[in-house]
Amino acid sequence: MLDLQGYGFSLLEGTVLTVESALASLVLAVVLGMLGALAKLARARVPRGVAELYTTIIRGVPDLVLMLLVFFGGQLLVNQIAPMLGYEDYVDVSPFTAGVGTIGFIYGAYMTETFRGAILAVPTGQLEAGYAFGMSPGQVFRRILLPQTIRHAIPGFGNNWLVLLKTTALLSVLGLDDLLRKASLAAGATREPFTFYAAAALVYLLLTSISTVLLVWAERRYNIAYARPAHAV
Amino acid sequence: MQFEVIWENIGQYVHGLWTTVWLVAASLALGLVLAVPLAILRTSKNPLINGPVWFYTYFFRGTPLLVQLFMLYYGAPQFPILRESFLWPLLTQAWFCALVAFTLNTAAYTTEIIRGAIVTTPHGEIEAARACGMSHALMMRRIVLPSAFRRALPAYGNEVIFMLHGSAVASVVTIVDLTGAARNINSTYYTPYEAFLTAGLFYMALTFLIVWVFRRIERRLLVHLRRPAA
Numbered sequence: 001m002l003d004l005q006g007y008g009f010s011l012l013e014g015t016v017l018t019v020e021s022a023l024a025s026l027v028l029a030v031v032l033g034m035l036g037a038l039a040k041l042a043r044a045r046v047p048r049g050v051a052e053l054y055t056t057i058i059r060g061v062p063d064l065v066l067m068l069l070v071f072f073g074g075q076l077l078v079n080q081i082a083p084m085l086g087y088e089d090y091v092d093v094s095p096f097t098a099g100v101g102t103i104g105f106i107y108g109a110y111m112t113e114t115f116r117g118a119i120l121a122v123p124t125g126q127l128e129a130g131y132a133f134g135m136s137p138g139q140v141f142r143r144i145l146l147p148q149t150i151r152h153a154i155p156g157f158g159n160n161w162l163v164l165l166k167t168t169a170l171l172s173v174l175g176l177d178d179l180l181r182k183a184s185l186a187a188g189a190t191r192e193p194f195t196f197y198a199a200a201a202l203v204y205l206l207l208t209s210i211s212t213v214l215l216v217w218a219e220r221r222y223n224i225a226y227a228r229p230a231h232a233v
Numbered sequence: 234m235q236f237e238v239i240w241e242n243i244g245q246y247v248h249g250l251w252t253t254v255w256l257v258a259a260s261l262a263l264g265l266v267l268a269v270p271l272a273i274l275r276t277s278k279n280p281l282i283n284g285p286v287w288f289y290t291y292f293f294r295g296t297p298l299l300v301q302l303f304m305l306y307y308g309a310p311q312f313p314i315l316r317e318s319f320l321w322p323l324l325t326q327a328w329f330c331a332l333v334a335f336t337l338n339t340a341a342y343t344t345e346i347i348r349g350a351i352v353t354t355p356h357g358e359i360e361a362a363r364a365c366g367m368s369h370a371l372m373m374r375r376i377v378l379p380s381a382f383r384r385a386l387p388a389y390g391n392e393v394i395f396m397l398h399g400s401a402v403a404s405v406v407t408i409v410d411l412t413g414a415a416r417n418i419n420s421t422y423y424t425p426y427e428a429f430l431t432a433g434l435f436y437m438a439l440t441f442l443i444v445w446v447f448r449r450i451e452r453r454l455l456v457h458l459r460r461p462a463a
Contacts, residue, residue, distance in 0.1 A: 044276055060437035062398035064405075065412055065429055072425035169297035180300060187307060194308030201296040203305060208295040 014182030029105025033111020058109035114156035249414030260335035268343035293341030
């Protein structure tokens with residue numbers, strides 16, 4: 001059906017880069033999301049204010065605008081700062097660094113909201129019970145808060161991941177050789193643009209489908225204690 | 234920072250703002266018109282009816298908007314049939330392709346939002362409608378859809394914001410929307426901070442406006458769900 005005219009391997013390379021950049025962004029987003037959620041739930045006013053500002057600004061501006069800002073602006077900034085530090089050569093900010101950094105930063109804001117909700121969903125009584133048993137704050141976090149936070153966070157986390165994965169297509173605008181850009185190159189060379197963009201779309205569909213299957217599995221796994229026994233239905 | 238450049242070229246931003254607003258508003262309106270019947274078909278028990286709609290929403294929600302736009306704008310010329318059709322003069326226009334791609338994209342998301350609201354209609358309401366002898370169409374029109382629209386409202390508000398933000402990809406296919414204006418100014422004057430921060434501010438203002446409008450509508454339409462003052 002789809003004749004890729006020898007560009008199949010090139011698309012595969014692009015797919016690998018797409019997945020790599022999505023996973024790298026995800027790691028950054030999860031770390032920022034954790035920090036953001038803890039800051040939002042903190043008693044002190046300053047971290048709460050900073051986290052509030054972070055999520056409000058990020059969720060008000062399109063991904064592409066932030067990416068372009070970091071890609072072009074970051075380039076300029078780095079080359080203004082580098083000479084002050086005694087570095088003379090021109091520094092190139094790669095599309096991968098700028099793109100992954102920005103996507104991670106953006107989805108960190110969405111993760112913040114997801115994690116905040118998930119932490120709040122754990123009943124306080126359970127944490128108090130943990131302390132009453134003489135557990136340290138670290139133990140309460142590890143044994144009681146974290147496992148249940150993960151359970152509550154999986155649906156929101158999954159949604160964020162699916163949106164993040166599709167957002168990585170914007171990296172091709174910065175010139176990263178991801179799946180979409182490889183498809184564009186093949187489209188230009190073969191003069192069969194629809195074939196290659198459709199192929200790229202199918203690969204994205206495959207990636208989101210695999211993700212959905214894994215997420216459903218994870219959700220079931222973490223909810224095992226709450227699942228109804230089969231005969232009770 | 235040299236914001237004089239922005240002031241001198243503020244006209245470009247205003248023009249871009251207008252492009253963004255009408256493109257998003259038109260896509261949302263057309264998308265909503267498409268989504269309501271699709272959502273009703275999607276709740277059908279007949280797989281021959283809900284299957285194709287399911288596939289349509291699955292495809293458009295599972296692939297990036299930018300890829301959908303490319304498939305249409307760069308992909309269409311591959312088919313001689315399209316090149317000879319009456320649609321051809323329109324398909325060579327970036328704005329038309331963006332409008333179609335955005336409409337199909339938002340219609341897919343909205344279909345699923347409305348479907349979710351339809352299937353969560355309380356059973357008692359449906360039984361009551363049947364007991365009153367309403368036909369399926371009458372029940373949909375009088376009972377199911379009005380309450381489904383209310384339940385769908387918060388999720389639809391999010392979709393409107395997503396569409397506004399998603400519309401920034403129009404600048405990739407040469408459309409001078411808000412992002413396009415910022416990109417032009419950045420490439421002319423090499424002022425990335427000023428150019429993109431200004432665009433960001435415009436988008437943020439639009440986002441807050443949408444949030445405010447939806448909060449007003451929700452307060453009005455969901456008044457029966459509000460907790461009474463203690």
